[in-house]
Amino acid sequence: MAKSKSSQSGGAQQLLAVLAGRSCPDCPDGELERATYKDKQAVVCDCCGTPRAQVWSASLE
Numbered sequence: 001m002a003k004s005k006s007s008q009s010g011g012a013q014q015l016l017a018v019l020a021g022r023s024c025p026d027c028p029d030g031e032l033e034r035a036t037y038k039d040k041q042a043v044v045c046d047c048c049g050t051p052r053a054q055v056w057s058a059s060l061e
Contacts, residue, residue, distance in 0.1 A: 012041075012055040019043040019053055026050050 016034055020043055024030030030047030037044055042054040 015053060016041060016043050016055065024048060024050065024052070 024045035027048045030045035032043045035044040037051045
């Protein structure tokens with residue numbers, strides 16, 4: 001049975017929330033924060049701008 005869109009979007013939101021606040025693995029001073037990257041919800045380093053996770057689902061908008 002396929003998951004509903006609401007359960008999928010909840011999982012994506014939970015993933016972004018878990019990653020936010022962690023240290024960036026690419027730079028020593030960066031911290032991951034929730035942001036928009038290429039018009040999608042993402043977690044991006046506040047120092048180097050590297051996206052670490054992106055959500056493609058249109059149901060999150």
